[in-house]
Amino acid sequence: MTAMMAWTVPTTLVHLSAVDLGIIAFYFALVLGIGFYLKRFANTGEDFFLAGREMTAWVAGLAFVSANLGSLELLGWAGSAYQYGILAAHWYWIGAIPAMVFLGIVMMPFYYISKTHSVPGYLQLRYGSATSALSAVTFAIMTILMSGVNMYAMAVVMKVVLGWNINFSIWVSSLTVGIYVASGGLFSAIFNEVLQFFLIWFGALLIPILGLIETGGWKGMVARIQQNFPGQDYTHAWSTLGRFQDNPMGMHWTGIVFGLGAVQAMGYWTTDFLVVQRVLSAKDIRSAKMAPIIGSFFKMAVPLIVILPGLLGLAVLPMHLVPASSLQPGQYSYNEVLPLMLARYCGPGLLGLGITALVAGFMAGMAGNVSAFATVWTYDIYRPFLRKTAPDQHYVSMGRWCTLIGLIVSIGTAYLAMGFASIMDYVQALFGFFIAPLFGTVLLGMLWKRVSRAAGFCGLLAGTLSSVTMFTLMKLDHRWVAIFALSPKAQGLAQDMYQALWACVTCVVVTVLVTLVTKPRPDEELKGLVYALTEVAQEGHTSFLHRPLFWGITALVILAVLQIIFW
Amino acid sequence: MSEKHHIIQVWFFVGVLLLVYGFLILASGLAEWSHPPDIVLAELHAPVWWGALMLVLGLIYCIKFLPDRKA
Numbered sequence: 182m183t184a185m186m187a188w189t190v191p192t193t194l195v196h197l198s199a200v201d202l203g204i205i206a207f208y209f210a211l212v213l214g215i216g217f218y219l220k221r222f223a224n225t226g227e228d229f230f231l232a233g234r235e236m237t238a239w240v241a242g243l244a245f246v247s248a249n250l251g252s253l254e255l256l257g258w259a260g261s262a263y264q265y266g267i268l269a270a271h272w273y274w275i276g277a278i279p280a281m282v283f284l285g286i287v288m289m290p291f292y293y294i295s296k297t298h299s300v301p302g303y304l305q306l307r308y309g310s311a312t313s314a315l316s317a318v319t320f321a322i323m324t325i326l327m328s329g330v331n332m333y334a335m336a337v338v339m340k341v342v343l344g345w346n347i348n349f350s351i352w353v354s355s356l357t358v359g360i361y362v363a364s365g366g367l368f369s370a371i372f373n374e375v376l377q378f379f380l381i382w383f384g385a386l387l388i389p390i391l392g393l394i395e396t397g398g399w400k401g402m403v404a405r406i407q408q409n410f411p412g413q414d415y416t417h418a419w420s421t422l423g424r425f426q427d428n429p430m431g432m433h434w435t436g437i438v439f440g441l442g443a444v445q446a447m448g449y450w451t452t453d454f455l456v457v458q459r460v461l462s463a464k465d466i467r468s469a470k471m472a473p474i475i476g477s478f479f480k481m482a483v484p485l486i487v488i489l490p491g492l493l494g495l496a497v498l499p500m501h502l503v504p505a506s507s508l509q510p511g512q513y514s515y516n517e518v519l520p521l522m523l524a525r526y527c528g529p530g531l532l533g534l535g536i537t538a539l540v541a542g543f544m545a546g547m548a549g550n551v552s553a554f555a556t557v558w559t560y561d562i563y564r565p566f567l568r569k570t571a572p573d574q575h576y577v578s579m580g581r582w583c584t585l586i587g588l589i590v591s592i593g594t595a596y597l598a599m600g601f602a603s604i605m606d607y608v609q610a611l612f613g614f615f616i617a618p619l620f621g622t623v624l625l626g627m628l629w630k631r632v633s634r635a636a637g638f639c640g641l642l643a644g645t646l647s648s649v650t651m652f653t654l655m656k657l658d659h660r661w662v663a664i665f666a667l668s669p670k671a672q673g674l675a676q677d678m679y680q681a682l683w684a685c686v687t688c689v690v691v692t693v694l695v696t697l698v699t700k701p702r703p704d705e706e707l708k709g710l711v712y713a714l715t716e717v718a719q720e721g722h723t724s725f726l727h728r729p730l731f732w733g734i735t736a737l738v739i740l741a742v743l744q745i746i747f748w
Numbered sequence: 749m750s751e752k753h754h755i756i757q758v759w760f761f762v763g764v765l766l767l768v769y770g771f772l773i774l775a776s777g778l779a780e781w782s783h784p785p786d787i788v789l790a791e792l793h794a795p796v797w798w799g800a801l802m803l804v805l806g807l808i809y810c811i812k813f814l815p816d817r818k819a
Contacts, residue, residue, distance in 0.1 A: 198776075200772050200773075200775075200776045204772055208765075211761070211764070211765060218756070222755055372758050372761065376758070376762060376765055379765065383769070387794055391789050394789060395789060497788075524787075525787065525788050526789060526794070527787065528780065528790065529776050529780065530772060530773040530776030530777060530799065531773060531794060533772075534769060
């Protein structure tokens with residue numbers, strides 16, 4: 182192992198000491214040990230794919246938010262914060278909290294009562310196999326691509342900070358993830374996500390603490406940013422969104438509110454099976470409703486360890502970072518801001534902890550994607566279309582194998598991510614393709630019993646195709662940006678938001694139009710699937726402190742206060 | 749967490765992780781006390797107090813969620 186690590190580029194940010202290597206090695210040993218320990222409990226399909234549906238609200242909630250808090254999040258959003266300023270925090274606040282509360286209060290009962298194993302599984306019940314298959318295939322593609330992004334993020338950290346061989350980093354980590362997920366299924370993935378949650382907080386929280394000490398607090402940091410980047414406003418979340426040209430993102434508030442908050446975030450947090458799968462593992466419906474709400478409180482705090490380090494990078498780093506696409510020798514890209522800050526403040530021991538947190542985040546991101554991929558492939562593609570009747574053990578075995586195959590395929594996609602200025606541009610583009618239209622289809626299906634099978638399929642297909650078309654046109658000819666994103670000044674993330682918005686609108690319009698000219702399904706077939714025909718247990722007998730609604734409203738109030746503070 | 753399977757709670761594993769890491773980081777911080785590494789704010793000796801915090805939290809988690817041998 183040491184010999185392989187010794188392949189280094191001439192200049193690296195840091196060199197690991199023995200204690201750092203010991204910290205990293207212990208993490209690998211622990212997760213592999215947990216994977217082998219949990220293998221004995223993952224015997225049935227429900228165990229392997231849904232962790233036996235016996236997780237508490239806290240475990241499911243932490244796994245729910247942690248599945249989204251991988252290295253990708255840390256590196257990508259810290260890079261976006263350096264590039265766009267505090268505007269990147271919108272993806273943690275309006276771009277997450279209302280959607281998480283909405284999932285817990287409104288949508289979770291339908292997922293849970295229908296006893297579906299996945300989001301495509303719900304579409305199978307609501308719209309039939311065509312819509313389910315379309316959703317399953319697009320989701321499978323997205324998870325593989327996302328796994329590739331995680332690998333790329335990992336390779337960046339290892340290359341910049343340690344000078345490790347990229348192939349070594351990718352293969353050792355992928356192999357570890359493959360072993361423990363194939364062993365314990367969703368049990369392993371969730372356990373690792375909870376561990377990773379703690380690791381990330383302890384590994385990353387020192388950066389903002391020490392950074393604020395160095396700059397003399399928030400005001401000192403803002404003053405230094407203004408000194409380093411005169412004329413740009415990086416520290417106001419809303420006041421610069423009145424015009425596209427007033428902020429570094431080229432964003433208008435309509436893009437944040439409607440594109441991000443109402444479509445992209447709602448789509449991701451309520452229909453992306455990667456995160457919804459964690460909530461489906463909850464032991465009862467109250468836990469399932471509470472899990473995303475518990476997660477929302479932690480999600481609100483994540484900018485502290487992701488966005489703030491990016492802003493501190495603007496204030497204290499002696500060099501100016503550049504887009505990855507225009508990187509010259511001796512320069513660093515936006516995505517490397519977090520490793521640079523880590524190297525700035527952390528010596529032996531803490532450095533190992535920070536690196537382990539990033540490695541854990543990467544591995545949890547991989548594990549989340551491949552466990553969701555294995556479930557959707559096995560239950561929504563393989564079982565309905567390739568082998569309808571087989572023993573439960575056969576499907577568990579298929580889940581284990583496609584975990585490993587999914588990992589191998591996703592290695593190839595890692596290189597796709599390298600062509601984007603910011604990792605998050607790539608990710609948001611993917612979400613725009615598949616998640617934004619899916620939200621329209623799922624929501625209409627839950628709230629309007631009149632929607633027909635054909636309407637669901639046509640709407641989802643039209644939304645996805647329109648999204649891919651808009652993305653392609655904007656990449657081929659910049660004049661399309663002014664049309665779809667409403668301004669030629671709209672940058673990558675702003676383009677993604679409007680792309681998602683129009684894709685969802687297209688999906689909804691097509692779904693409504695086709696519904697009006699097709700025959701609805703009988704009410705008897707829709708019980709437990711749509712709002713008007715589902716009995717959701719009331720919580721009148723429980724105290725308000727145990728009600729998901731109370732905590733959901735509390736989360737929204739705190740969100741509003743944060744917006745005012747950072748206006 | 750597990751009623752059907754009697755799985756060791758994840759919080760115990762969290763405790764083990766924090767305990768081991770806290771010990772390693774605290775020890776490392778104490779070892780370098782007189783010759784701190786060449787980093788910004790090294791004089792604050794962050795590994796010492798951060799490692800101690802992790803050690804204490806890890807100990808609490810390990811004790812509170814120690815697996816029940818009868819289960």
